[in-house]
Amino acid sequence: MRPMRRSIDARLVLALFALVGCASPIVGAECREGWLRCDDVCVDVSNDPANCGGCGVECPEWAVCNRGACVVGTDGGFDGSFDGDVPDATRDGSMDADATLDGALEDGAIYDAKPDGELEDGSLPDGALPDGALPDGALPDGALPDGALPDGALPDGALPDGALPDGALPDGGPCGGACTVDQLCCGGACVDPSSDDAHCGGCGNACATIEECVASVCEPICAPPTTYCDGLCVLTDVDPDHCGACNRRCPTGLCSAGMCIDASPGHVVLVGHSYDVSRLVIRRVVGNAVWLANAPTIDVGVYEGDARPAARNAVDRAIDETSSGRVWNRMPLADVDALTAALGELEVVLVHAQRGATDADLLALGASAGPFLRPFVAGGGVVVVLDGGGSHAGTWQVLAAAGLLDATSRSAIGNVTLDVVSPTDAVATGLPFQYRAETESVSFGSDGGADVVVRHGADPVVLHRVVTP
Numbered sequence: 363m364r365p366m367r368r369s370i371d372a373r374l375v376l377a378l379f380a381l382v383g384c385a386s387p388i389v390g391a392e393c394r395e396g397w398l399r400c401d402d403v404c405v406d407v408s409n410d411p412a413n414c415g416g417c418g419v420e421c422p423e424w425a426v427c428n429r430g431a432c433v434v435g436t437d438g439g440f441d442g443s444f445d446g447d448v449p450d451a452t453r454d455g456s457m458d459a460d461a462t463l464d465g466a467l468e469d470g471a472i473y474d475a476k477p478d479g480e481l482e483d484g485s486l487p488d489g490a491l492p493d494g495a496l497p498d499g500a501l502p503d504g505a506l507p508d509g510a511l512p513d514g515a516l517p518d519g520a521l522p523d524g525a526l527p528d529g530a531l532p533d534g535g536p537c538g539g540a541c542t543v544d545q546l547c548c549g550g551a552c553v554d555p556s557s558d559d560a561h562c563g564g565c566g567n568a569c570a571t572i573e574e575c576v577a578s579v580c581e582p583i584c585a586p587p588t589t590y591c592d593g594l595c596v597l598t599d600v601d602p603d604h605c606g607a608c609n610r611r612c613p614t615g616l617c618s619a620g621m622c623i624d625a626s627p628g629h630v631v632l633v634g635h636s637y638d639v640s641r642l643v644i645r646r647v648v649g650n651a652v653w654l655a656n657a658p659t660i661d662v663g664v665y666e667g668d669a670r671p672a673a674r675n676a677v678d679r680a681i682d683e684t685s686s687g688r689v690w691n692r693m694p695l696a697d698v699d700a701l702t703a704a705l706g707e708l709e710v711v712l713v714h715a716q717r718g719a720t721d722a723d724l725l726a727l728g729a730s731a732g733p734f735l736r737p738f739v740a741g742g743g744v745v746v747v748l749d750g751g752g753s754h755a756g757t758w759q760v761l762a763a764a765g766l767l768d769a770t771s772r773s774a775i776g777n778v779t780l781d782v783v784s785p786t787d788a789v790a791t792g793l794p795f796q797y798r799a800e801t802e803s804v805s806f807g808s809d810g811g812a813d814v815v816v817r818h819g820a821d822p823v824v825l826h827r828v829v830t831p
Contacts, residue, residue, distance in 0.1 A: 649680040
């Protein structure tokens, strides 16, 4: 019996050596080339559906393991992919040259690998889809809805340049994809371009203050014949707070045809003195002109421009000297915008003689201010313009461009004797019948339809136009 036992032992030893060369459960044993040890068992990961391409990589029910990749099976085997099928990457991250056929990527080409439709982080490793794997147009617009690919589903390099056509994956941008189909992401916020005044019809397309966004178009807030004034739509023909123009208030509270009713007459005065040099008599001219606004307290808007300090000081002194105890407030006007903003509170607008301005500057100033100054005068306001000096044709051009008084031209007269020809005019109050002009005084080529108060020969030097309500 002993020889037989030795024969059995020899067979066991041979069997153990055979197991070392293939699938072996023995801990520490080496697996044959191309096989991997998974749970201490050597497996062929090229065709094992429970360890396809790697340990623990299990193919779904509808797939088989072929060359280390889970692919759709046909009768238990694989002979290429079909329309709508994309085989998973092989172990080295590449795809066979014949793994996909023309038309293999159609609507629904990428279907859920998990029941909940998610692709977990790392499910498509780097290089899983090489250049050309997804040709242009493979995924049409909308093929992947919002949230279909969560963060990390496609790692860097998974989809090379050109793999997805423009629009296949919408850009969430700074808004993180939170905007609805009717919204735009503008400045990091979702806005409705059909009604957003700051982004009307597109990002950054802001409507003006007097406009609102309606159906993606900026439209006037106020429909004609109303006008937008201080947040209200008003009829400037009859509104006593906006009579003829925004913020033109009627002292009587009555406005008709854009003019204040029962208001004091308005006045336009053109004075041919620059006031760089002044004496009491010519200071009375400008002082009387300002106090045509006959009220205990008046607000005087002063446009200085480039007038000399001596001229500004002389005019301020003249208003004080003729005030007769009344109070006036000086309000500087830097430009037309400042004028229009303050006009509703002013009784007088005074423009100093300009020195360095050009004719174009003066005409532009008058043209811009005219639409506001005309109703201002019609409502009882006073406009006084001083002239003299400068290389231009005359500061009087501001009045001409505003449509208030056209003197047509001017001439330098220097230190000559002037005649007061309308001593009863309020502008001539306290003046002698004659007085001497000072340096840089001028005369004008026409009276422009106004009353002549002071002359030099036949040419007017001081003009006064009364505008009745």
